[in-house]
Amino acid sequence: MTGGSEGVRHSAEYYADPRPPVALFGRGGQPDRFMLALEGLAARLEPLTSRWRPGHPPPESAGDLTVRVAAVEHPAPDVAALTLVPAGPGTVLPPWQPGHHVDVVLGGGVVRQYSLTGDPADRSGYRIAVRRIEGGAGSGLVHGLAAGDTVGLRGPRNAFPFSRADRYLFVAGGIGITPVLPMVRAAHAAGREFRFVYTGRDRESMPFRDELPEGADVFVRPDDEYGIPDADELLTGFTPGTAVYVCGPAPLINALRRRIPEGTPFFSERFSPSPVVDGRRFEVRLGRSGPVLTVPEDESALDVVRRVRPETAYSCRQGFCGTCRVGLLAGVPDHRDRPTGGSPRGGEFALCVSRAEEGERIVLDL
Incomplete structure (x- = not known):
C-alpha cells in the first residue's frame, strides 16, 4: 500500500477484529451503540492528547x-x-x-x-x-x-506499524520491498535478530537489492532460480515470539498467515483490496430522497454506488485513507474502516469497507 504497484494501499492486518463489539443487549448482532459512541469520542480526543512516539503515527502535515x-x-x-x-x-x-x-x-x-x-x-x-x-x-x-x-x-x-520486537521475520514480494526495506535497516541498526526473505520473478525485476544490509540474514530468492516459494520454506527458522511482517500479493500473505501459530504478531500490506468477510445484504439510499441501492453480501458499497455515481472519489479501497468517506444521514453502520493518524469518523461512512446488518438501510449524503 505497497507503495508500489498501482498505489492501491494495503492496510495492516491483525488477528484482532477492529470492529466495535456487537450489541450487549440483543440487537441481532448489530454494533453496540454505546461502544460506537465511545469509539467516536476517542477518535476526537486522540489528536489532542497523544504525542508522537516510536511505533505511532507522526503528526499529520497541515493540509496538502x-x-x-x-x-x-x-x-x-x-x-x-x-x-x-x-x-x-x-x-x-x-x-x-x-x-x-x-x-x-x-x-x-x-x-x-x-x-x-x-x-x-x-x-x-x-x-x-x-x-x-x-x-x-x-x-x-x-x-x-x-x-x-x-x-x-x-x-x-x-497503516503498517513497525513495532519493537526481539526477533523479526520480514518477507517481501517484488515491489513489496518498499515499506519493508526501512524496517530491515532499522532492525539491523538496532542490533535486532531478524531474517529477511525477498522474493520476485527474477533478480532484474527486484529493486533495491544493492541497498540490503551486508552481513545480515537476508535471502534474495528469485522464482526463476528457486521456483515458486511455499509457506513452509519462507518460514524456515521461525521461532515463537517472532514478529512477522509481509508485503506482497494476497496469495503470499494468505499462505503465511495460515501457517504461522495463532497469536503470532502478524502485520501485512497487500496490493489489492481485501475480500469482503462476513458480509450481509443491506441497502444504501443516496440522499434522503434519492435512489435505493442494494449492496450484496460479496460487494462493497463503493462498487455499488460507483455504478450509478461513477464520479464518486476513492483511493485505497481498504478503509484508512478517508477519500471515500461520505456523510451518514441515517442508519446504523458497521464501521470497518481503520482511519490513520487519529482521523475521526464523525457522522461519516467509508464506502469501500463499511457495511450494515442484514436488511439495514443506510442513508448517505450523496
Missing part, C-alpha cells in the same frame, strides 16, 4: 504539501523511484517511521498511496518507488513525472 521531483531513478526496468523535496524554501518535511506512506496527489486530482522507502533520518527528501502496471492510472501518472515536476502530498500516515 507541495513537493518537487528532485530525481527519478529506475532500480528495476518497470520501477520508478522518485526523490521528492519541498517545493518552497525553508519547508521541512514531516517526520516518518518505517511502514509509513504518503498520499500523492497527481494530475487530475488522482490520489494514490505510496510507501516511504528512504531514510527516516533524512528530512530533506522522501523517496517512493512505483512499479508500472499496464492500464494503471496512478502508476502511469507517476512514471510520466520528470525532475522539476511538482505534486501534492498528504501525510505521512501509518
Whole structure:
C-alpha cells in the first residue's frame, strides 16, 4: 500500500477484529451503540492528547504539501523511484517511521498511496518507488513525472506499524520491498535478530537489492532460480515470539498467515483490496430522497454506488485513507474502516469497507 504497484494501499492486518463489539443487549448482532459512541469520542480526543512516539503515527502535515521531483531513478526496468523535496524554501518535511506512506496527489486530482522507502533520518527528501502496471492510472501518472515536476502530498500516515520486537521475520514480494526495506535497516541498526526473505520473478525485476544490509540474514530468492516459494520454506527458522511482517500479493500473505501459530504478531500490506468477510445484504439510499441501492453480501458499497455515481472519489479501497468517506444521514453502520493518524469518523461512512446488518438501510449524503 505497497507503495508500489498501482498505489492501491494495503492496510495492516491483525488477528484482532477492529470492529466495535456487537450489541450487549440483543440487537441481532448489530454494533453496540454505546461502544460506537465511545469509539467516536476517542477518535476526537486522540489528536489532542497523544504525542508522537516510536511505533505511532507522526503528526499529520497541515493540509496538502507541495513537493518537487528532485530525481527519478529506475532500480528495476518497470520501477520508478522518485526523490521528492519541498517545493518552497525553508519547508521541512514531516517526520516518518518505517511502514509509513504518503498520499500523492497527481494530475487530475488522482490520489494514490505510496510507501516511504528512504531514510527516516533524512528530512530533506522522501523517496517512493512505483512499479508500472499496464492500464494503471496512478502508476502511469507517476512514471510520466520528470525532475522539476511538482505534486501534492498528504501525510505521512501509518497503516503498517513497525513495532519493537526481539526477533523479526520480514518477507517481501517484488515491489513489496518498499515499506519493508526501512524496517530491515532499522532492525539491523538496532542490533535486532531478524531474517529477511525477498522474493520476485527474477533478480532484474527486484529493486533495491544493492541497498540490503551486508552481513545480515537476508535471502534474495528469485522464482526463476528457486521456483515458486511455499509457506513452509519462507518460514524456515521461525521461532515463537517472532514478529512477522509481509508485503506482497494476497496469495503470499494468505499462505503465511495460515501457517504461522495463532497469536503470532502478524502485520501485512497487500496490493489489492481485501475480500469482503462476513458480509450481509443491506441497502444504501443516496440522499434522503434519492435512489435505493442494494449492496450484496460479496460487494462493497463503493462498487455499488460507483455504478450509478461513477464520479464518486476513492483511493485505497481498504478503509484508512478517508477519500471515500461520505456523510451518514441515517442508519446504523458497521464501521470497518481503520482511519490513520487519529482521523475521526464523525457522522461519516467509508464506502469501500463499511457495511450494515442484514436488511439495514443506510442513508448517505450523496
